[in-house]
Amino acid sequence: MGEFDDFEDLKSLEGAGTHVAAFAIPIVVGPKLSSGVQLISGFIPVKALLGRFTVPSYNPVSRIGYQRMPGKARVNQLAAALRAGSVDLPNSVILNIRSQDAASMVSGGHLHLPGISGNPTDDQIIHVVDGQHRVLALSKAVSDGWEYGEEYLLPFVCMLGGNELEEMKQFYLVNSNAKPVRTDLALALMKRMSVADPSVMDELEGKGRAWQINGQTLVERLANESGIWRLRIRLPGMDKGQTTMPSASMVKSLQGVLKSPFFQRLNQDQQVRILEAYWEGVRQVLPAAFSNAEDYTIMKGVGVRVLHNLLPDVIEIIRDSGKSTADPNNYEEVLAQPLLEVSGYDSEGDEVTGDRFWLSGAEGGAGSFSSESGINRLTASLQKALPNLEIG
Template identity: 45%
Template sequence: MLTTIDNQKEEFVMARMPLLDRSKPTIENIRVVEGQKLRSGVPVIAGYIPAGHLIPDNFDIPTYDPRHNRGYQRPLQESRVNELATDLKKKRVDLPTAILLNLRNREARQAVHDGQLRLGFLRDSASSAILFHVVDGQHRVAALKKLMEEDPDGGWEDFLIPFICMVGANEQEEMEQFYVVNSRAKSVRTDLAFALLRKLTDRDPKMFERLEEKGRGWQVAAEKLVEALAETSSVWRGLIRLAATEKAGTTMPSASMVTSLKPMLASSFFGRLSFAQQQQVIEAFWTGLRDVMRPAFDNPQEFVIQKGVGVIVMHAILVDVMEIVRSTGRSVIEPTTYSDIMREPMERLQGEAQDGHGSPVQGVDFWRTAPLGAAGSYSSSAGRRVLISKIRQTLPVVEVV
């Protein structure tokens, strides 16, 4: 009689007691449920397997070897393995999703009987010491292997790994399933990922500490600022496209806006301001720019100052402008401070329109969308660096008091 997965954890623990030698778990039967067969007729089972029954010597990762045209897996990324092992050891993450395995053994189908996968039968009938081939989940398996080697008394051999296993598939069928799993999987959109991180840190302060350790704390701070600007800013309300919303009349994706704030949050001054003060600084800066280039802000769709290239360049410039403001003793939260500093650089900015004739444009016209303006020609990473440099050269010199 087949059992349900819900009852298996307790059964696995009971099935393994007592262990004669904890460093070498005894071969046991694993409770499984049978699922729908593959189109080729290969049976598929699911269950939980203690790490000690899979690791260290019962599995193989068929890594692609172009020299001998063998395997199909991507090489392990040690950084991913190390990061996951650390997070598991510090109990920062769980592994609730199943790995995908395959039993290539010709006798594999006979090993599944009465709701059990009989590992002893497989061992006796196998022509190789390797029982399982890892089709998907190699970094999870490698991370657990690393923990078992580095912390042999940590009980990692008892860690229950959820698994789905093909019973008797060949390497070609493994490759087909590997392709299906990895070619159709879609990563979370960046804007949604930032929003989720912000929500998680609101509910779990330790989450922010972990992100800080990984150098990603700025993403949460930036996401909070972007959400606040989208809701309350007189300059940005209605123009920032938040996660899972329609483009409509927006000009700037929230993910790009978040990324543009990284230089500011990394600066010693802005990064140490309170959230409210950071919001005031950004609002004042963009309000000052609006006073200088009103036509561009009245018709944001026809200009790029509030689109990717404009926002990324302007936020990089703001790092310099804040230092200029501080050197003069003026307020960093007053719009007139920024309009006074930015007026001349913005009016002097020159370039060639993308109209095919290289027509000269200057001032607010520089920021018009193609083909009338010139800013669009600086949209690449290298182009943005050039534009940032051009504007910096026209900024006032920092005065030492």
Template identity: 25%
Template sequence: MYLSSVKSGSFQNTFSWTNLINNKHLTIPVLKFSQKGLPLFIGKIRPAELLVMSSVDQWNEDRLEGYQRERIKEKNREIKDFLKNCDIPIVPPIIASVKLSSFIPTSDDYGQMEIPIIPGNISLIDGQQRTGGFYELFYEIRSEGKKNKDHGDMILDRYAEFLKFEIPILLIDPQLIIKKLQEKNSLSDIKPIDVERAFFFVINKTQKSVSSSLKDELAYLTISAGITGIPAIEKDRWRVDLVPIVNELNKEGSPLYGLINLGGSSGLQRPIPLTSFVSSLKPLYDNPTFHAYSQEEKLQFLKAYWGAVKEVFPDAFAQTKQYLLTKTIGMYPMNSLSADILNEMLKDGKNPLLQSDVYPYILLLGDLDWSVNASEFRYFIGRKGTGRGYELLKEAFQKKI
């Protein structure tokens, strides 16, 4: 009722809501703990409770108030699909501030937090996109219930499963934290939103994203283990198919041995990030012939192709710092061109899996200068630059055919 009225803009004050639910409280078993003297509580909450009671203090450009970013609909839908389809729909803890509450200890640091069921009483600090995913799931289930009344039992089962889901939540009581801060620093004007904003900043500023190469490796290992339904993996599933091939290209006996940084680790002196190499293979992956190849045949073609490249441009592999070929600006165009060379070889009746057959096609580009100081590719940067690099490479190749 509350969600529907809020969406339509008809529900104007919390007093009506308070009367409706007769001043009831949500009771959450919690563990109280302390970090540098600041009291924090960790417990669990169900989606329905979170949707009714949570609010987001979004950044306002005109008033310079708030702190949260906008909800991202696409991200919310991804989380909804994750909750529906993944075998392990693990939702990390949400961090929130509770405006009105009371902690009732039962033993030592264990106890119960009583939170009045008032809309907006829980302010989300970290977790609005996850909460948005539950919003999307709730409305989808409700919509299905209206459209498919003949499948009422099945929809009720889904709704019951939705209601049983438990979300870990770390709660801060800003008033308690303000009291502690005032004892230490004599702060008089600090407000709850100031505390929430500080937590939000610390959480988002101190988190370091996992490297893109490591994400690709982890996605591949996750799918290999048989775990599916993770939207971030499923929407770029083609990458998972290519990761094990690129892993093999980095092994001894491959022309690219030791040149690919598989996990994005720093200090390895390997010029080709796995994630960049995988991305650059998309035009080749979309080639019907290459796509129809087995994994072993895909690997053979790439070994033959890059083996021929290394044979034509040996200095670029011996002195990688002095040449652009094994850097992003060179590797992207070369991998894009591989799809064109594959088509040309098939038209000529050649075997793309043999380096000796690939070599004459790469030799047509033998007069290109890949040196850092003189190459015409040296001015290209970014995705547009790699695209222009491919155009130049293709022009040079077509002139020689």
């Protein structure tokens, strides 16, 4: 079977089998919930789930169920990764057997799942409380011919005899308290994994996200080595202190630079040299903005994004003139007029230019360009003020 065409295709993978074998699953008996529902845990082979599980997705008409509809693309992607052997599933899914006699299925250190003939009754069905995408992806991978899929051991925690209300309670607790990994930490972790395992970078390249790893590497080097950016970039776990730019935002601001043809062909040391020279050139134009970085936008979100948007153009202008892209003076020469002559309005409606334009807060003008459209408009304005290229 290929990708899911609609939800009914996806639902069909849950089973409603005609003949499902009995299974004895080794388990550990855990504590009881405050409601008195018994917990067990262990590893269940996928073949023991096939034909006997269901995902209680919320139906807005009947108002039955409580989970969001599964993401088809997410299931397809995970199923393909499982078949390729490129992903592991170490986290436990949460299951429930609603039968009031579920506790009697446990004896001798095993969960005894009875065989099923025909469509399973509600008491025979295992409800997937949390982990629906993993279970559905495993089922789809088996349906698509995954040779070892049926024997795959999935870690699980199972409630015995919980009702739908208990399932909803546990689903809510797990998903409302889950906190996503911060972007800055996620990038740092991806970079470390890509160094240890080259296949991680291959996968990211396939998704068009390899630039994030390259960007994280450059940002870490700037944070540790740069005479301008050291102690100004906030890496994961750092206190704010004198930092002006979170590392994740710094990485994102470099996307266009990292994808520019010339910059892509440089080695990492050369890229660092260019970034350092560029920012030194900016500092030579606006020294006050670096001496008192907290009072200006240049080393903050608006300034960094706009200046990195400009960098590919500035590099081409310097190269076109036959000058070095590693010399700060060349960047100063190109940027002086655009950065000093750009104008805007402070909170009083007065026009501000030069250093004053780049002040933070009510006194400056750059803050009014902090939205996405504002950053695009400010970038375009500065691009127009750059020197034109010459055709030889």
